Amino acid sequence: MSAAAASADAPAKKSPKKLILGIVAVLVVLLLAGAAALVLLKKPAESDEEGAEEEEVAAVEHEAGKGKKGAKAGPPVFLPLDPFTVNLADKDAERYAQVGITLEVDTPEMAEQLKGYMPAIRNNVLMVLAHKTSVELLERAGKEKLAAEIMRESVRPMGIEIPDPDQAAAEEEEEAPKSSKKKKKKKKAPYNPVHQVHFSNFIIQ
Known part of the structure; x- marks a missing residue:
């Protein structure tokens, strides 16, 4: 058991x-x-x-x-302006310029929008040309500066203010001693729908 x-x-x-x-x-x-x-x-x-x-x-x-950069597929959009004939600011002799200008913009819609402001755009461009001398416009640097000024003035009627680089640099130099301790952030450049200014003809007489 x-x-x-x-x-x-x-x-x-x-x-x-x-x-x-x-x-x-x-x-x-x-x-x-x-x-x-x-x-x-x-x-x-x-x-x-x-x-x-x-x-x-x-x-x-x-x-x-x-949007802002305006990067897009396809060919660029060109907006030709009617030719300009204007007396120049030469003091020693009467000189005038005949200038053909074409604006390169980002979209066809923007080209149509600019057409609505064309009288104001032409006025601004004429004012810029009338303050130039033949000596300034004969130089390549003078033509490049003129193109930059036209680019700024062509969008001003739309309320877009593009700062002048020379003026902005001068203001920065003046403010440099005051802001040595505090570093200011650079302002972002406003969007400009006009990418380039092209001259189709440029005659000075």
């Missing part, structure tokens, strides 16, 4: 250990399955986020193409 009782007690002692091992194995399997599920669920979420970011970047680039 004692031998039979011992043999009956032996399985009873072993069964709790097997039960614990089984529970541990099940827990391990469940943890592995949970980790695998998290990895699989995380990948589509990341790809969705990347896709959303790419769409957002594309949208920003698209807006930038239409």
